[in-house]
Amino acid sequence: MAAKTLTIDGKMVGAHEDQTILEAARDAGIKIPTLCHLEGLSDLGACRLCLVEVKGSNRLQPACAIKVAEGMEVQTHSERLQKYRRMILELLFAERNHVCAVCVSNGHCELQNLAIELGMDHVRFDYRFSGFDVDITHNRYGLDHNRCILCTRCVRVCNEVEGAHTWDVAGRGADARVITDLKQPWGEADSCTACGKCVMACPTGALFYKGSTVAEMERDRTRLEFIVTAREKKQWIV
Amino acid sequence: MDESCGKCIPCRAGTVQMHHLLTKILDGKATLKDLQKLEELCDMVKNTSLCGLGQTAPNPVLSTLRFFRHEYLELLRPESAPAPVKSATTPEVSTHA
Numbered sequence: 646m647a648a649k650t651l652t653i654d655g656k657m658v659g660a661h662e663d664q665t666i667l668e669a670a671r672d673a674g675i676k677i678p679t680l681c682h683l684e685g686l687s688d689l690g691a692c693r694l695c696l697v698e699v700k701g702s703n704r705l706q707p708a709c710a711i712k713v714a715e716g717m718e719v720q721t722h723s724e725r726l727q728k729y730r731r732m733i734l735e736l737l738f739a740e741r742n743h744v745c746a747v748c749v750s751n752g753h754c755e756l757q758n759l760a761i762e763l764g765m766d767h768v769r770f771d772y773r774f775s776g777f778d779v780d781i782t783h784n785r786y787g788l789d790h791n792r793c794i795l796c797t798r799c800v801r802v803c804n805e806v807e808g809a810h811t812w813d814v815a816g817r818g819a820d821a822r823v824i825t826d827l828k829q830p831w832g833e834a835d836s837c838t839a840c841g842k843c844v845m846a847c848p849t850g851a852l853f854y855k856g857s858t859v860a861e862m863e864r865d866r867t868r869l870e871f872i873v874t875a876r877e878k879k880q881w882i883v
Numbered sequence: 884m885d886e887s888c889g890k891c892i893p894c895r896a897g898t899v900q901m902h903h904l905l906t907k908i909l910d911g912k913a914t915l916k917d918l919q920k921l922e923e924l925c926d927m928v929k930n931t932s933l934c935g936l937g938q939t940a941p942n943p944v945l946s947t948l949r950f951f952r953h954e955y956l957e958l959l960r961p962e963s964a965p966a967p968v969k970s971a972t973t974p975e976v977s978t979h980a
C-alpha cells in the first residue's frame with residue numbers, strides 16, 4: 646500500500662493512499678467536526694460540516710469523502726470554515742424542534758456537543774417549528790422526526806451492517822423524512838429485525854429506546870464498531 | 884421551494900431560510916440585520932452545498948443585491964434603514980455589508 650505525504654494545518658502527515666482526509670487528520674490528532682460520518686459506514690458528504698480548504702481547489706472539499714493525495718495542503722479550521730460550520734448548525738437547530746431541555750438525548754447528543762464545541766450559542770434564523778409525528782409503534786424503539794437531521798446514518802447502518810434495509814428517505818427538501826419499509830409505521834415494518842443498530846447510530850434524540858426520559862438516551866457505539874470490525878477484518882477480539 | 888432534494892443541509896434548510904428572509908423583506912418587516920443575514924447565508928449556501936443546485940440557488944439573490952441594493956434598502960423597516968439611501972451606481976459585493 647503506497648504512502649502519501651500531505652500537510653494538514655501546516656503539519657506534515659503521512660497517510661495510506663486509500664485513506665480520506667478525515668482519517669489522515671484523525672490519525673494526526675486533528676479533529677474535524679462531522680455529523681453524517683460514522684466509522685464503518687459508507688460516506689456521502691451530506692452534512693457539510695467536515696468541509697476543508699484544499700490548496701489549488703476553489704471549492705471546499707468534504708474531508709470524509711475525499712482521499713488523500715501526494716503534496717496536498719489542507720486547512721481544516723480557518724475562520725471562514727468555522728463560520729460556515731456554525732451557520733450549518735444554526736440551520737439545523739432552526740429546521741426542526743430542538744428543545745434540548747426536554748430531549749431524551751440532552752447531554753449525550755452529537756448535534757448539541759458540536760454546537761458547544763463550535764461556539765454556536767444562539768440561532769439567528771427564525772425557527773420553522775416542524776409539526777411532524779412521533780412514531781412509537783415499534784415495541785422497543787421510538788422515532789421523533791422533529792429531532793431528525795436527515796444524516797441517514799440509520800439508513801446506512803440498517804442496510805450496510807444489519808442487511809435489513811428497513812430505512813429510506815421519502816419526500817424532498819424541507820419535507821424529506823426517514824421512513825420504515827414503504828412508509829408504514831415502524832411497528833408494522835416487517836423487514837425490521839429489532840436489532841437496534843439504527844438507534845445506536847443516531848447522532849441526535851430522533852431515535853430512542855422506549856421508556857427513556859429526558860437525558861437518559863445514551864448510545865453504545867463501541868458495540869457498533871465491534872460488529873463492523875468483525876465483518877470487515879474477521880476479528881472477534883475487542 | 885420544491886427543488887432541493889434535501890440531501891445536504893445548506894441547500895435543504897438554507898434555501899428555506901433565504902425564502903423566508905426575502906418574504907420578510909418584501910412584507911416590509913425586515914431590518915438591516917436581516918439583510919446582512921441574507922447575504923451571509925447566500926455566501927454560505929453557495930460555497931458549501933453538495934451539488935450545482937445549492938451552489939447556484941443564491942445567485943439571483945446575490946446579483947439583485949449587487950445591482951438593485953437600493954430597492955432592498957427601501958423595503959427595510961424605516962427605523963432600521965441607513966439614513967441617506969445609497970444610489971445603485973456603485974455595486975457592492977462585500978458579504979459583510
Ligand code: SF4
Nearest residue numbers: 743745748754849850
Ligand atoms: S436532538 Fe440533540 S440538539 Fe436536538 S433537542 Fe435533543 S439534545 Fe438537543
Ligand code: SF4
Nearest residue numbers: 803837838840841843
Ligand atoms: S432495529 Fe435493526 S433492523 Fe430494525 S430498523 Fe433498526 S437497524 Fe434496521
Ligand code: SF4
Nearest residue numbers: 793794796797799847
Ligand atoms: S433518525 Fe437519526 S440517524 Fe436517522 S437520519 Fe434522523 S438523525 Fe440521522
Ligand code: FES
Nearest residue numbers: 690692693695709
Ligand atoms: S461528515 Fe463529511 S459531510 Fe458529513
